[in-house]
Amino acid sequence: MKSPKHTVDIRLQNKQIVMRLLCFHEPMSRMEISQDTTLSPGTVTNVTGELLQEGILAKTGLVESVGGRPRTLLTISPNYGYLIGVDLGETHIQLELFNLARQKLGAIRYGIAESGNTPDYYVEQISSGLKELASSTGIKEEAILGIGIGVPGVVEHNGYVSIAAPMWNWQRVEFLNMLEAKINLPVYIDNGAKAMALAESWFGAGRGVEDMAVILLGTGIGAGIITKGSLYRGATNSAGEWGHTKIELNGRPCRCGSQGCVEAYAGAPGIISSLKTLSGESAKQDEDQIVTIKNLVEAYRAGDSSAVQVLHATAHYLGAGLANLVNLFNPELVVIGGWAGLLIGEAIMDELKKYVAQYALAPSAAHLKIDLCQFGQDAICMGAACLVLEEFLSANKKFMRQSVEG
Amino acid sequence: MKSPKHTVDIRLQNKQIVMRLLCFHEPMSRMEISQDTTLSPGTVTNVTGELLQEGILAKTGLVESVGGRPRTLLTISPNYGYLIGVDLGETHIQLELFNLARQKLGAIRYGIAESGNTPDYYVEQISSGLKELASSTGIKEEAILGIGIGVPGVVEHNGYVSIAAPMWNWQRVEFLNMLEAKINLPVYIDNGAKAMALAESWFGAGRGVEDMAVILLGTGIGAGIITKGSLYRGATNSAGEWGHTKIELNGRPCRCGSQGCVEAYAGAPGIISSLKTLSGESAKQDEDQIVTIKNLVEAYRAGDSSAVQVLHATAHYLGAGLANLVNLFNPELVVIGGWAGLLIGEAIMDELKKYVAQYALAPSAAHLKIDLCQFGQDAICMGAACLVLEEFLSANKKFMRQSVEG
């Protein structure tokens, strides 16, 4: 709903306001809701009354009285509906099922054969995973509010997906349409970093922060940017492509075809390449990136000078790239995530902060906080589920009275 | 007004909706307003009726009938109130007075003695300029809705201004308070590039564009970024500091103290420095930048190879920096302005577009347009006046019925 112009719109909007408040501050009594929303107590009674009758809210207990009628606590009914979040990775698919209290009720993970990266294959995997998840948790498909999918690429607004990862090469695939044809549920797709940013800003390291960025360090580098409390998408939903911002005009070649991108230096292959260059080894193509990075961090902790040098250099590149983002967006908080980010995050944090402070302008750098993400492995699934949740919270139809009597 | 919760809020909001529509699409009939806003004809009658009675709207004519009652055209009364926009530059102050139809009714320009850059001096100049402007145009101060000021520095939300330009060195000056103590009008201050971006997006090269960036090329380099139709400010109003994003990790020293900033290469002194380096001359400190750039563009047009080389290099640096901005913000349009931008814009446009397309990712680069700004000299004053206009359009108090009878 854009702007209420009608008296009925007010009721709808007030229901939304109450739902959003409860979603982030459960449980609350009617009085507390009234105070936080500036809605009068009578209105809160009316609004929550409808929501209770519809089964969207539930009473969950009383607050012990301090000399008066005790407050009744209200929450969103955890089982009013369920959310499915899918993390479509370069090497795996993970599906997770949550209730409205964001409790994980089930999960499935598939590895992916290197040859199977066609859209049809993924549609099939997601669709069958969905059924499996529903039956294993005993949840009826009708109770699922929708399915959100985070993908490692660019998603246009009409659901066209482009993924440039090696072995993939999807170009404007009509993925949303394909999924909707196969799956009888509302489907939402977005870039994985964007989804993760949503999860971290709503329920993770950035609870309550209005302007923040979530940085995803993995094989590739991405970012999700939250402005004014909601996901920043730009004109065609491809905002936040931080991994391919340039910090060296004639720098290292990047897999995107350009040179000097942040990703070329601070993506896992970039870090490994720095390491090999320093030690004179040639990079082994098939070596396990995760193991290599883990070993690097261990060596760093042990004081190994090459490891220190490489991680400092990585912090330097990241700091310069992050300073550009900070100068442009002026966020209050930057959250570091992604598997590589989780591994190296603590080790590089001090250096990273130092370089950001050095390269970013003082007014933006002064109040900036940098933290690590809170949802490790589950961040993208969680974020994908948040795409559904976001829709649920603004889904006026859900809050409309379908049949009124008396 | 954040979210209407009350029936009276609806009326206020609908007044705002109508005002904004008229501000950008004058003149319109009630029927057209009804269609564009989805408000019913009866409501439009009520809303415009109040606005007409308050003198905010006026009838300006009829549309010739095509076989029915002719439409009455409505506009915002141009003389309901006036706006003052101030361009506080590094070397001048310019004040302009506009009516609500954005017609310039008067202007004053002061040069600035190099020694006079104290806050007190500027407060004095603005305050006396204001009086002069009012008396020379014959407009009463009570009719002035407010005064907007664009400054070449960072403005925090509480009105603390920091300007790092040579000769200035303002650090968190309480400029807003100082002005408000002296001037008996609503005062709004913001960064000049931000103000200019507002003007270009509302009434200039970006009319109707929701996501865009305005790039200011002058002695310094700044940017104003419009997202979802309004100015993007970030957490502490210092977003958009594009001039100090880095494109070379160990690049040219910049006056900000860092290295490799876009400004160091493509600000006027940076361009001139490129030119001197190429020709082997040492840069003369006191040479007039404007003249030098003008000569450079003339030489370029005449096919001078050094000039071509320098402007191509400038386009290269700008293109790389702009690609970073485009990757992060995914705007629909980039507008080039500022005095240097106006001079070199046409000459470098093709090369600039080429480099942006080369460095930015395809999904963001594909739909991007790059244009020149439309308000040359007046852009910052115009934008500063838009700060007042923005406030006017969302000033509920103005639209409240002060005294209702019958």
Place this chain on the structure above:
DNA sequence: ATGACTTATTTTAAGATATAAAATAAGTCA
């Protein structure tokens, strides 16, 4: 237990707004 007091929630009465439909206004055109 009882009455006084306290706090939470619901009910009620009044005021405001929007819309749809009907009425009116102000033209064109043959």
Place this chain on the structure above:
DNA sequence: TGACTTATTTTATATCTTAAAATAAGTCAT
């Protein structure tokens, strides 16, 4: 001049919010 067309205003009805009054459901001292 009358039929027709389109714009705007008026009217009747349904909602909504709030403030204030009424109820509900406790605590606490006696």
